[in-house]
Amino acid sequence: MVSIAIMGHGVVGSGVAKQKLFSAVGEELRIKYILDLREFPDSPLSDRFTKSFDDILGDIEVRIVVETMGGIHPAYEYVKACLSAGKSVVTSNKELVAAHGAELLSIAKETNANFLFEASVGGGIPILRPINQCLVANDVSEIAGILNGTTNFILTKMIKENMQLEDALKLAQELGYAERNPAADIEGHDACRKICILASLTYGKHIYPDAVYTEGITGITLSDVEYASIWGGVIKLIGSVKKVSKDKIDIIVAPMFIPNESQLSSIDDVFNGIMVRGDSVGDVVFYGRGAGKLPTASAVVADVIDCVKHLKARKYLSWADSDNSSVIPHEDSVAAMYVRVKANDKDEAYHKAEEVFGEIHLLKKPDAPSWELAFVTEPMTVREFDEKLRAFSSGDIEVCSRIRIGDL
Ligand code: HSE
Numbered sequence: 384m385v386s387i388a389i390m391g392h393g394v395v396g397s398g399v400a401k402q403k404l405f406s407a408v409g410e411e412l413r414i415k416y417i418l419d420l421r422e423f424p425d426s427p428l429s430d431r432f433t434k435s436f437d438d439i440l441g442d443i444e445v446r447i448v449v450e451t452m453g454g455i456h457p458a459y460e461y462v463k464a465c466l467s468a469g470k471s472v473v474t475s476n477k478e479l480v481a482a483h484g485a486e487l488l489s490i491a492k493e494t495n496a497n498f499l500f501e502a503s504v505g506g507g508i509p510i511l512r513p514i515n516q517c518l519v520a521n522d523v524s525e526i527a528g529i530l531n532g533t534t535n536f537i538l539t540k541m542i543k544e545n546m547q548l549e550d551a552l553k554l555a556q557e558l559g560y561a562e563r564n565p566a567a568d569i570e571g572h573d574a575c576r577k578i579c580i581l582a583s584l585t586y587g588k589h590i591y592p593d594a595v596y597t598e599g600i601t602g603i604t605l606s607d608v609e610y611a612s613i614w615g616g617v618i619k620l621i622g623s624v625k626k627v628s629k630d631k632i633d634i635i636v637a638p639m640f641i642p643n644e645s646q647l648s649s650i651d652d653v654f655n656g657i658m659v660r661g662d663s664v665g666d667v668v669f670y671g672r673g674a675g676k677l678p679t680a681s682a683v684v685a686d687v688i689d690c691v692k693h694l695k696a697r698k699y700l701s702w703a704d705s706d707n708s709s710v711i712p713h714e715d716s717v718a719a720m721y722v723r724v725k726a727n728d729k730d731e732a733y734h735k736a737e738e739v740f741g742e743i744h745l746l747k748k749p750d751a752p753s754w755e756l757a758f759v760t761e762p763m764t765v766r767e768f769d770e771k772l773r774a775f776s777s778g779d780i781e782v783c784s785r786i787r788i789g790d791l
Pocket of ligand 1: 503505506530531532533534560561562568573673674675
């Protein structure tokens with residue numbers, strides 16, 4: 384019999400407690416403790432609840448601890464204490480892994496424990512294990528994905544139902560997809576944490592979220608959604624990491640125009656999709672439910688079972704700490720850009736756009752207001768684009784939107 388404890392009885396934790404726990408290695412699994420400060424008198428597991436972390440830490444029978452509390456504190460202190468005591472930890476907490484993954488993995492290595500976090504990226508989609516095991520023979524040149532279910536749900540509602548962003552967010556919150564503080568979703572921080580975890584695992588060095596240029600979806604309007612469609616695509620919030628040289632990566636989270644031909648363009652609602660580009664395998668795309676109680680819980684439980692299978696032999700999962708020096712400055716990143724402006728004289732603005740940006744692709748929307756001009760530039764560095772945009776937007780030209788074109 385292997386005893387486990389679950390810290391946190393929120394959306395994911397209560398989903399884990401409800402899962403049929405089984406083990407492929409013939410060991411019986413038992414939930415001995417559930418840590419939560421709230422009372423759950425009606426739960427069938429009401430006798431397992433505790434408010435004291437010390438009950439879990441001090442109990443040598445507890446070999447595996449599930450952390451589904453979310454946030455950094457006290458999750459970080461609790462997870463660190465469990466790993467230091469030689470208990471294996473499974474977490475769905477992407478904020479924790481993105482902030483402290485290297486340190487926690489190193490403690491797990493020292494105490495011969497496992498620290499697994501499959502559910503932290505892509506909810507129920509297997510992605511970390513495939514990268515760490517099945518695709519490990521590949522030199523991965525790029526990973527790009529729709530990594531946040533809430534924003535994908537919101538953008539889908541805007542694209543398909545013409546719904547305003549605020550209304551779609553309310554709906555996502557009701558469905559339990561959004562973070563406690565939904566700003567983490569709509570401002571791109573959640574997707575940033577996830578692409579950092581993917582990059583750290585793939586390239587072997589911890590990438591911290593503050594090194595990553597991150598832009599959310601709050602500035603996206605229904606008008607931009609329409610222009611994306613006229614261009615031949617859709618707007619998606621993309622987390623992307625590209626290997627640009629032997630030891631440098633270009634990593635970004637931003638809304639992007641994605642062409643309809645891209646495999647990521649048809650990934651809608653709360654679904655996530657992650658494309659991994661390997662030198663031997665080519666493109667592999669992982670698709671599934673990226674948020675929600677049971678999909679995420681299923682990934683947590685699979686990690687618990689993997690821990691049971693590896694109680695004596697540590698699984699190889701590790702990356703080194705780093706100072707983020709492998710990340711190229713955002714200004715050196717290259718992309719074509721969509722620009723929408725307000726101009727008193729549209730013809731004059733068009734000529735000025737050609738003069739400043741060189742070749743541009745004009746986007747014509749039949750019902751566009753007389754003052755609106757929208758176009759797509761050729762690819763250039765962010766530095767070059769910013770300089771050109773400054774030169775272009777002088778006088779009576781006001782920039783309303785600028786969105787990256789994703790070459791996916
Ligand atoms: N808020 C997150 C999302 C939950 O919407 O993707 C899953 O990590």
